[in-house]
Amino acid sequence: MNIQISSLTIGAVAKRVGVAIDTIRYYEREGLLPEPLRRASGYRSYGESTVAQLRFIRRAKDLGFTLDEIRELLALSADRQRGVKAVKQRAQQRLAAIEQRITELQRVRDGLAQLVESCPGHGKPEQCPILRALADEAKS
Amino acid sequence: MNIQISSLTIGAVAKRVGVAIDTIRYYEREGLLPEPLRRASGYRSYGESTVAQLRFIRRAKDLGFTLDEIRELLALSADRQRGVKAVKQRAQQRLAAIEQRITELQRVRDGLAQLVESCPGHGKPEQCPILRALADEAKS
DNA sequence: CTTGACTCTAGACCTAGATCAAGGGTCTAG
């Protein structure tokens, strides 16, 4: 299996995946995609597996993985020995990072919400709690 | 009031606020800080108000405001007519953006958490739910 | 007066993840 049945131009791949042509070439340069076959003219010639791999990259990106991390995931997914264990570890790390970020943002949100609530929306700038909080030493 | 009592070098200001010297000059170029007085030698000479303004900028940045937004907040804080109302509006917008970002991240977290949970952490890559989710069409 | 720390300017460089431009070759429908 894995015989190259179809032959797609870079534009066709881009259209299927919903990504720019330049992005595909960029990923190739960055080692996220293997170097494709070439036609006699020099045109890149892709098979369906590239489409799948590009979708993999896009989904991982949606999950917040960086391209560096995705490159690693791709390598791990090909590692039959330690692949799964390491993949799970990376996913757990990503999960922890996301949770930390959520916590930070919630703290920021709570602080800002309190300020917005306590601001009447009119009056002198000196009495605006938002401006005061920004200008003064933090109290809490 | 607002008489220049103290005279601080850029290094002294940087140290007090906990920010790099280059950053202060950068903020000046970007219009977030006014052009300071100069000594005869050309050295910038700052008063305490600059320290306060820098702290304002840092706190606003901690709340997730961009430098563009902070520049606007600084202008608004000097506007005795519409300042407070506009400041509150900007804060509300920032708050809404933060809440949206939190919601997005929670969605991502839930998806990733489910994958991590369902992955045994060993076995063949083809059976790893994380890799499968990345490689296959999204089901849900 | 010297030495070392500090400051000045202009401009280059950095990260991440692309995106665009220039100048040229290729493919395909009519």
Next chain:
DNA sequence: CTAGACCCTTGATCTAGGTCTAGAGTCAAG
């Protein structure tokens, strides 16, 4: 055969928010 769409490479540019370098001048302690 030609027009228009597509593809090639190399290298520049973009955003945001700085950071760093080079080369030169200044300040303060001893």
